[in-house]
């Protein structure tokens with residue numbers, strides 16, 4: 564199978580991590596486990612993870628919105644150059660937990676820095692390296708936040724403490740981005756049971772890449 568770049572997006576608690584785990588298992592079932600590169604943003608590289616710590620730390624309360632936007636883009640640039648592009652070049656399947664659409668939704672729409680302005684800033688960071696396929700896991704904000712509150716095992720981060728209206732703008736940002744780029748972005752109803760969400764995502768992947776239905780690698 565040739566290199567593929569797939570990103571998973573959505574508001575906090577939409578189920579990205581859970582769905583990605585199940586999709587990686589499915590890829591293993593079709594004998595593609597050794598081709599999978601699982602990664603995340605912010606982060607994905609040592610430099611990116613250091614930027615992640617700075618971005619998500621509750622000590623960064625005074626961070627300016629544009630500083631935040633540039634730091635997400637800087638983490639992304641390093642990620643693209645150091646990990647994503649080389650992996651695609653060697654025919655790996657890159658599965659990324661959040662990518663450029665998160666910046667457009669959170670910084671562009673959530674922080675109201677401007678949808679197009681944040682897209683342009685990120686164009687400089689990613690160049691021509693956009694996902695082949697992006698899943699936006701969509702659900703009412705309250706549901707995602709409730710899921711997190713019920714099951715939280717990791718620490719609360721700085722962005723977890725935003726208001727409901729911030730997250731509602733973020734959700735609209737993802738949906739607007741999907742409307743703008745329907746070839747790349749598929750919106751999935753993430754309110755369904757996890758098995759149904761995974762089935763839907765896998766179906767979309769196999770539609771696009773029929774070799775996934777019967778991979779004999």
Ligand SMILES: Nc1ncnc2c1ncn2[C@@H]1O[C@H](COP(=O)(O)OP(=O)(O)OP(=O)(O)O)[C@@H](O)[C@H]1O
Nearest residue numbers: 574575576577578579580581710711714755756757
């Ligand atoms: N479809 C679902 N139905 C009910 N609960 C779910 C579903 N998907 C995930 N969950 C649960 O919701 C919580 C958040 O899921 P998960 O960590 O996968 O979301 P996430 O999108 O990665 O969150 P974050 O953006 O905060 O990292 C977990 O406890 C998970 O078990």
Ligand SMILES: Cc1cn([C@H]2C[C@H](O)[C@@H](COP(=O)(O)O)O2)c(=O)[nH]c1=O
Nearest residue numbers: 575604605635661662665666669670722
């Ligand atoms: C890539 C990216 C992320 N964010 C936000 C979204 C989340 O609140 C955190 C990351 O935490 P997660 O548990 O890994 O989902 O960062 C953002 O605001 N902008 C971005 O570009």
